[in-house]
Amino acid sequence: MKYPKLNKYIYFFVCATFLAVVYTLNYYTPLQSDDYGYAIIGFNFDAHLHHYLTWSGRIVADFISPTLLLVNNKIVIAAIQTFGVFLLLHLISKFDNTVKSWYILSFISIIFFLSHPSFGQSNLWIVGSANYLWTSVLYVFVAKEVIGYIQNKKINPVVYPASLLAGCTNENASLTLIGIILLCYLYLLVIIKKNDLRLLPIFILVITGAVFLLATPGNESRMMDPSFADWRSLSLIEKIDLHFFHRMPEVFKSSKLAYSIAIVSILLCIRIQKSNLITKDGKPTDFLISIVLLLASLGCSFVMVFSPAFPDRAKTPSFVFCLMSIAYSLNFIRNDILSTNFIRVFYSMMFLTFIVESISVISAYHSINLQNSIRIKLIQENDSNEKETLIPEFYFKAMPSSTYMFDTWTNFDAMSKYYNKKNIIGYGTIFDYSVIDNNKYKIHDSSNMFTKKGLKGIYMYTDKYCLETVFLFEITHEERLSEQPNQRFLFHVMDIFDNYHNFDFEPNYAYVNDRVFLYAKLNYMPSWYIKNASFGAFDSTTPSKRYYQIDFTL
Numbered sequence: 196m197k198y199p200k201l202n203k204y205i206y207f208f209v210c211a212t213f214l215a216v217v218y219t220l221n222y223y224t225p226l227q228s229d230d231y232g233y234a235i236i237g238f239n240f241d242a243h244l245h246h247y248l249t250w251s252g253r254i255v256a257d258f259i260s261p262t263l264l265l266v267n268n269k270i271v272i273a274a275i276q277t278f279g280v281f282l283l284l285h286l287i288s289k290f291d292n293t294v295k296s297w298y299i300l301s302f303i304s305i306i307f308f309l310s311h312p313s314f315g316q317s318n319l320w321i322v323g324s325a326n327y328l329w330t331s332v333l334y335v336f337v338a339k340e341v342i343g344y345i346q347n348k349k350i351n352p353v354v355y356p357a358s359l360l361a362g363c364t365n366e367n368a369s370l371t372l373i374g375i376i377l378l379c380y381l382y383l384l385v386i387i388k389k390n391d392l393r394l395l396p397i398f399i400l401v402i403t404g405a406v407f408l409l410a411t412p413g414n415e416s417r418m419m420d421p422s423f424a425d426w427r428s429l430s431l432i433e434k435i436d437l438h439f440f441h442r443m444p445e446v447f448k449s450s451k452l453a454y455s456i457a458i459v460s461i462l463l464c465i466r467i468q469k470s471n472l473i474t475k476d477g478k479p480t481d482f483l484i485s486i487v488l489l490l491a492s493l494g495c496s497f498v499m500v501f502s503p504a505f506p507d508r509a510k511t512p513s514f515v516f517c518l519m520s521i522a523y524s525l526n527f528i529r530n531d532i533l534s535t536n537f538i539r540v541f542y543s544m545m546f547l548t549f550i551v552e553s554i555s556v557i558s559a560y561h562s563i564n565l566q567n568s569i570r571i572k573l574i575q576e577n578d579s580n581e582k583e584t585l586i587p588e589f590y591f592k593a594m595p596s597s598t599y600m601f602d603t604w605t606n607f608d609a610m611s612k613y614y615n616k617k618n619i620i621g622y623g624t625i626f627d628y629s630v631i632d633n634n635k636y637k638i639h640d641s642s643n644m645f646t647k648k649g650l651k652g653i654y655m656y657t658d659k660y661c662l663e664t665v666f667l668f669e670i671t672h673e674e675r676l677s678e679q680p681n682q683r684f685l686f687h688v689m690d691i692f693d694n695y696h697n698f699d700f701e702p703n704y705a706y707v708n709d710r711v712f713l714y715a716k717l718n719y720m721p722s723w724y725i726k727n728a729s730f731g732a733f734d735s736t737t738p739s740k741r742y743y744q745i746d747f748t749l
Contacts, residue, residue, distance in 0.1 A: 202294070202298070203294050203297060209304065209305070210297070213301075213305065213307075214280070214281055216308070216553045216557065217276075217277045217280050218273050219273075219557055221276040221277055221318075222269055222273040223560035223561055223563060224319040224560060225570075226264075226321070227589075227601055227603075227605060228320060228323075228601070228602040228604055228605055229609075230260075230264060230320070230322050231605075231610045231613040232606050233257070233261050234261065234264040234613060235609055235612055236261060237261045238258070246413070247411055247413055248412050249416050250413045250416065250417055251417070252408040252413055252414060253326060253330075253363070253364070253365060253408060254363050255360050255363050255364055256322075256326040256329070256365070259325035259329050260322045260325040260326075263276075263321050263324070264322075276318070276321075276328075279318075279324060279329055280307075280328065283328065283331050283332050283335060284307060285300060286332065286335045287303055287339075287519050287522050288303050288522050290522075290526045292526075295530065299525045299526060302521075302545075303521065305545045306521065308552070309545070309548060310450045310452035310453040310514070311511070311514060311598060312446070312508075312511065312513075312598055313327075313506075314598050315600045315602075316600070316601055316602050317511045320602055323508060326508070327365065327511040328511075330364035330365055330368065331511065331515050333357055334361040334369070334372045336354070336361070337357055337358050337361040337376075338372060341354075341376050341379050341394060345383060346479060355396060355397065355400060356400075358400035359401070359404045360404060362401035362403060362404020362405040362406075363407050365509070366409060366498075367499050367509065367512050367513070368495065368512035369405040369408055370495075370498050371491050371512065372401055373401055373405060374491065375487070375488075376401060379394060380394045380395075380398065382479060386473065386477055418503060434501065435500060438499065439497075442499070442505045443497075446496045449507060449598065450510070454492075456521055457489050457492075457521050458489075460485065460520075460528070461482075461520075461524055464527055464528060467529075467532055472486075482523075482527045485521070485522075485523035488519045489517065489520040491516045492516035492520060495513040496513045552595045552596075555595055556594050556595070556599045558592065559591055559592040559593070559599070562590075562591075562627050563591065563629075565629035565630075566587070566589055566628060569587070569629065569631075569632060569708070570587065573585070573586050579615055579616060579617070581617065582618060583618050584616045584617070584618065584619045584620070586619060586621055586622075587621070587622060587623075587707050588603070588605075588622065588623050588624060589603060590624045590626060590627050590628065592659075593658050593660075607620060622706075625703075625705050626665060626705065626712070626714050627665070630654050630656045630667070631654055631667065631710065631712075636654045636655060636656055637654050638655050638747065638749060639747045642745045643743070644674050644732070644742075645674060645677035645743070646671065646674045646677055649670055649671050649674030650668060650730075651669040651670060652669045653666060653668055653669070653747065654667040655722060657721065657722050658716075662718075663717065663719070663720070664716075664720050664725065665714070665715070666716075666717070667712050668712060668714075668730060669712050670711050670712070672711060674711075675704060675711045679734070681734050681735045681736045682742070683701060683732070683733055683734075684713060684715075684731070684732050685744070686715050686729070687699075687729045688720065688725055688727075688728045689725075689728070690720075690724050690725060690726055691725075691726050700713075700715055722749065726748070726749065727747065727748040728746070728748075728749070729744055729746045730744070730747070731744035
């Protein structure tokens with residue numbers, strides 16, 4: 196049964212929408228975390244050798260990082276990063292039937308966005324993408340070629356050099372890839388009764404790459420980091436218990452949608468179709484491959500049992516193998532089953548969820564982009580001879596999941612060298628400061644408080660899907676020093692139905708670029724629901740004693 200012509204365009208539209216979202220997020224993503232350090236290292240051989248011997252054996256990722264960081268153009272780097280995501284998902288979804296491949300690609304793309312255990316760190320952060328996105332392209336390509344060989348006896352010669360690189364991608368992925376190649380070889384040997392040596396060079400090359408990755412002295416050096424002292428003190432049984440009963444549940448929790456779909460897809464193959472594991476001529480079916488890849492996904496996390504840390508981004512290879520399992524299951528399931536009303540409704544609901552979540556994530560990253568502009572301006576305006584350059588840390592507005600955040604840790608020493616400053620220091624913030632230089636968010640100008648024109652302005656923005664409204668009251672330093680004993684701030688809101696709401700708050704001064712702000716967050720109070728408001732101060736011991744009150748209308 197062929198797909199209706201309309202469906203092809205629907206799948207293309209879904210893919211195009213997904214890539215547009217990924218491009219936008221990449222465009223809004225600033226340099227962060229280790230980006231500065233790798234930009235400084237560049238292609239300095241001595242620096243890379245020192246890094247290999249003292250920190251990490253990820254040679255491939257460590258050269259991809261400075262290559263990407265050479266591109267000092269946001270439009271271009273966003274396009275390159277988006278292409279990397281497309282290339283990975285295209286490799287996962289590519290099968291003989293073109294229309295069905297588009298269907299699988301669109302389906303996988305939505306799952307990739309909604310269920311990735313570390314979408315921001317692995318795809319938007321440049322160094323993170325070098326370690327987990329671009330390396331995924333390598334080991335997925337090799338895995339697909341090896342699987343394709345035992346199914347169709349065809350293999351791309353590019354797989355041989357790619358195998359060496361794929362073995363040197365990241366720790367759990369390389370070991371899992373070795374396992375997949377070994378299983379394929381054993382399948383040919385046991386089931387087909389053929390000692391096919393064409394997979395042997397691939398196997399050897401992947402192992403060689405893995406040796407370079409795993410045998411580096413840097414791994415041992417990093418293992419002895421003081422932060423891992425507690426883990427090192429655990430017994431073998433305690434380490435196993437920690438991993439399988441504390442870490443592994445988090446693996447499934449962080450990608451529950453992907454694992455649920457993978458399991459349901461396999462059950463659909465069993466329940467609805469004649470699910471033969473092997474064809475009449477002895478070739479493994481896509482159904483068998485999907486089962487093996489799901490097991491590989493689990494094994495990819497199991498092998499981290501002897502790792503002192505298992506951050507969310509390290510779960511990416513397991514997630515990628517899970518996506519491959521889903522792709523093979525979908526390719527195995529008949530087209531008429533995939534076209535049933537239930538599947539169509541589920542597909543549509545997933546796409547709508549993707550749209551809703553992507554809007555929230557884009558909004559948060561748009562704010563991050565504006566915050567970065569403020570940070571860069573502060574850095575550029577500060578004299579290079581100053582002892583310190585203070586900048587606010589990034590503040591993420593609410594998103595559907597923390598998996599969309601990039602790495603918030605910053606190497607300030609490297610950042611200082613990158614911008615040629617003596618010492619850049621970050622300080623925390625409690626609100627989205629991207630609005631404070633934008634008159635679009637300013638809803639009230641200066642007014643008198645204890646001091647003349649002590650209030651410089653009131654800013655307002657929305658958060659949490661526009662269900663939360665945040666007010667920022669900028670005051671002068673003189674006003675800040677005029678605080679009275681037992682002072683409390685009043686903030687009363689009248690909604691569009693003339694209902695009164697009390698949001699009085701304690702003094703909570705916050706500073707951004709030597710500017711002083713008071714902060715009021717109104718939960719479950721959308722901005723459109725607010726008619727007018729009153730802001731002022733009173734004596735908490737005698738509430739009727741008001742020092743001043745400022746009324747304003749939205």
